[in-house]
Amino acid sequence: MVEPIRRWVARNAPKREDMLHNRWLRPFAKRAELWRFTRRSVPRGVAIGLLVGIFLMVPGLQIIGAALLCVLLRGNIPIAAAMTFLSNPATTPFILFMSIMIGNRLGFRADSSAFSDLYGRHAGVGEWARWLASDAAPALVSGLFIIAIGSAAVGYIVSWFAWRWWTGHKWKRRSLNDGPA
Secondary structure, rough: HHHHHHHHHHHHHHHHHHHHHOOOHHHHOOOOOOOOOOOOOHHHHHHHHHHHHHHOOOOHHHHHHHHHHHHOOOHHHHHHHHHHHHHOOOOOOHHHHHHHHHHHOOOOOOOOOOOHHHHHHOOHHHHHHHHHHHHHHHHHHHHHHHHHHHHHHHHHHHHHHHHHHHHHHHHHHHHHHOOOO
């Protein structure tokens, strides 16, 4: 299962030479540690992607924000960019609703029934802006922050353990194949 994914990534991931020819990507291409899959950069990339992807709910800006944060924290940019897709049209309503509920528990007041109503009738940007301009913004932002921090922490820990398991599994398989002659 892992091998086909690895081959697909190797075929489709941008090569360093391609990035050197792009004026926007050239500064990042010179820092190879941002593109390598290492035991430190992958969990950082997962955490950064989840943090930015959940807290910054603006498609397009999520990937840019995750990439810039990876430059500062030496995370893996491809992993961070992929993790921002956790917040997608299918998961966004759930994330927003849960953040409102968490914000309300913290003492802020946002009308979750108004959120459900606006979402249910596909309200326009103006109606969403009026709802946010009410007391909803502090509840939403504080809830998003807590969910983003929690998801980033869990993602970091899970990816760290998964990396350790995967490399241990590779070493074990390698030692079995290279057994006594």
